[in-house]
Amino acid sequence: MTQIEEHISISGKWPLSAYTWKVEKFLDRFTEGLHNKKIFGAKCSNCGTVFVPPVVICARCHSRMRLEKDQDWVWVSDMGTVIAYSISYLAVADGLRTRDPEKRPLFILVRLDGTDTAIFAELIEAPDEKIRVGMRVKVAWQEVPKGDLGDILFFEPS
Amino acid sequence: MRNLAIVGIGLTKHVSKRRDVNIPELVYEAVKAALDDAGIHPKDLDALVTGNMPAFEGINCPELWGGGYWGGYRKPLIRITTGGSTGASVAQGAFYLVASGLYDIVLAVAFEKQSDGNTTIGLNTTALADVANMTAYGLSGPEIEASGAIGLFVYQATSYMAKSGCTIEHIDRAAAMLRNNAAKNPYAHLQQAGVTAADIAKTPMISYPLRFGHTCPTSDGACAMVLATEEKARKLSRKPVWVNGWAACSEEPAIVGLFGAGSINVDPAEQRSCKLAATKAYAMAGIKEPWKEIDLAEPYVPFAYQLFIYFERLLLCDEGNAPRLFDKGVMELDGNLPTCPSGAVVSSNAIGAAAMIRIAECALQIKGEAGQRQVTKDVHNAVAHGLGGQANLNVVTVLSDMPSRR
Numbered sequence A: 001m002t003q004i005e006e007h008i009s010i011s012g013k014w015p016l017s018a019y020t021w022k023v024e025k026f027l028d029r030f031t032e033g034l035h036n037k038k039i040f041g042a043k044c045s046n047c048g049t050v051f052v053p054p055v056v057i058c059a060r061c062h063s064r065m066r067l068e069k070d071q072d073w074v075w076v077s078d079m080g081t082v083i084a085y086s087i088s089y090l091a092v093a094d095g096l097r098t099r100d101p102e103k104r105p106l107f108i109l110v111r112l113d114g115t116d117t118a119i120f121a122e123l124i125e126a127p128d129e130k131i132r133v134g135m136r137v138k139v140a141w142q143e144v145p146k147g148d149l150g151d152i153l154f155f156e157p158s
Numbered sequence B: 001m002r003n004l005a006i007v008g009i010g011l012t013k014h015v016s017k018r019r020d021v022n023i024p025e026l027v028y029e030a031v032k033a034a035l036d037d038a039g040i041h042p043k044d045l046d047a048l049v050t051g052n053m054p055a056f057e058g059i060n061c062p063e064l065w066g067g068g069y070w071g072g073y074r075k076p077l078i079r080i081t082t083g084g085s086t087g088a089s090v091a092q093g094a095f096y097l098v099a100s101g102l103y104d105i106v107l108a109v110a111f112e113k114q115s116d117g118n119t120t121i122g123l124n125t126t127a128l129a130d131v132a133n134m135t136a137y138g139l140s141g142p143e144i145e146a147s148g149a150i151g152l153f154v155y156q157a158t159s160y161m162a163k164s165g166c167t168i169e170h171i172d173r174a175a176a177m178l179r180n181n182a183a184k185n186p187y188a189h190l191q192q193a194g195v196t197a198a199d200i201a202k203t204p205m206i207s208y209p210l211r212f213g214h215t216c217p218t219s220d221g222a223c224a225m226v227l228a229t230e231e232k233a234r235k236l237s238r239k240p241v242w243v244n245g246w247a248a249c250s251e252e253p254a255i256v257g258l259f260g261a262g263s264i265n266v267d268p269a270e271q272r273s274c275k276l277a278a279t280k281a282y283a284m285a286g287i288k289e290p291w292k293e294i295d296l297a298e299p300y301v302p303f304a305y306q307l308f309i310y311f312e313r314l315l316l317c318d319e320g321n322a323p324r325l326f327d328k329g330v331m332e333l334d335g336n337l338p339t340c341p342s343g344a345v346v347s348s349n350a351i352g353a354a355a356m357i358r359i360a361e362c363a364l365q366i367k368g369e370a371g372q373r374q375v376t377k378d379v380h381n382a383v384a385h386g387l388g389g390q391a392n393l394n395v396v397t398v399l400s401d402m403p404s405r406r
Helices: A027-035 B023-038 B062-066 B083-099 B119-124 B129-137 B142-146 B148-164 B168-183 B197-201 B230-236 B272-285 B306-313 B322-327 B351-367
Strands: A039-043 A073-076 A079-088 A106-112 A119-123 A136-139 A154-157 B004-011 B047-051 B077-079 B105-113 B205-208 B220-229 B241-250 B296-298 B381-388 B393-400
Touching (some): A079 B148, A106 B148, B004 B023, B004 B083, B004 B230, B023 B062, B023 B105, B023 B220, B047 B083, B062 B077, B083 B241, B083 B351, B083 B381, B083 B393, B105 B351, B148 B205, B148 B306, B168 B197, B241 B272, B241 B351, B272 B306, B272 B381, B272 B393, B306 B322, B306 B381, B351 B393
Parallel strands (some): A119 A154, B047 B077, B047 B105, B296 B381
Antiparallel strands (some): A039 A073, A106 A119, A136 A154, B004 B220, B004 B241, B105 B220, B381 B393
16 A cells, blocks of 8 residues: 555635625715815714724723714824834735835835824835834825725825 | 643644645644643543634634544533634633633644645735725725735834834844754754854845844644643643743734724834733732743744844833843843744744744743753743734743742
8 A cells, every 4th residue: 555645635715705894884984085185083082092094982991982973073184103114125916006116115104193093004205215213204195086095095205 | 720730742843834644633743742741641631722723724613623633522622713822822721721620631732734725815814804805995005915924013123123223133133043943943844053144134125124034934833732730730740830820912003904993002013912911921920020030931923023022022121122132142042031942933833833832832941851942041930922913912921840829
């Protein structure tokens, strides 16, 4: 009897697109704001924490935001500070929506002024060596924002 | 609450592809080794705790098709899955079962066979959670596709470096030390004896500041441990390793993820949850000054810079001071506080097993059974760490050669 050295591998199929994720129902209002180059946040009326994008329950004090009645909506600045960053050296995967495919993409974690959360973006119009923690940046709005999350995907030095 | 100890340890040699075994057979190897080490048969077990990241292999309910291979026939069983920290969470599940008085002898089993699955697809449903789905909502997210797990941790790295004075040369040297430790560990995946910081520095940059040489491989591997009450432990083992303190804490820092703001601790290098878990675990173990009382540390280090950040967040020195202590040789095998003598996760990463192996390594070092990588100093107290999710879940365990409660 011959020794089997390698097990037989059988491929399976598992379509991930069959799964969905529900977003907060207030996201439409948030993206509508983006369409007008405005960024909405939710400010907790109990502890003052500001979330961008808005959330329904404040994770810090567990209060429910009063987003239905407008009370806890606030406008926040489109300027912010870099908390952390990365320079991607890899030839990145297909479908990459970087502005300049010739250049290594710079990614930043940015805290918008007046908020307590960080959002994730690509830094454009900046050379590699300029990027640093604490750098001031602002949203690079498109002329006509589309009204989706992609509108705040790009920042530039301010 | 009762004292408990580790009385059996089983590890498999880690490699990138174990083609000769399937998942249950791989896990069986670690289980059998742990049972043999404890000198028991599955019939002696009162319960099992098991875990891996089913999303990475793409097959759920592993106890369904594997439980028999790990001795679960007619036994109470719990499965725990927490990302990279899975193995430590599984172990802590077993600690609770024994300490609470529910069961006397419990087997903890953790594993991952990455070569049978697709970790990148799995990560889309775990570490990147909401973000992957949000691509349908305008978030085209080059950042998502950029570079897998390393794409998450680079942000922790740049933030930490800005705060601590850690340089990329420090990271090169940390990687070299860890890879040399791994070369002395027969269970470790990467075997690169004699690799130098200069060699590491020549490896290609993936995402600044992390080079290829700073990152973990994908591995197939398993780890199992037998936990027992004090009474049973003293009968089963000549040198039981006491589990004196443990805690886990999640702060949801959301490195990537628009809706992961969580408790708004947005700086991935803050790691308050690690400090909180460490504080609680040390207090439970009766350790007041960890920087003096801890003899050895096994932080969870899938990327070399984390040797420094988690040394600090495990309260073993002041924040920002770890690179300087490393420069003085403190973390070497013959150092004052040897750190990651195993070679760390950066040298072997079977994800579900990796955090349990940190605990197992501390136990082997306390027993003096770590072979070539045995540290020079006597190890009385050691701290093991696991990191899960998007660096949001920290799991800390304090082990000792003496029970803290008598």
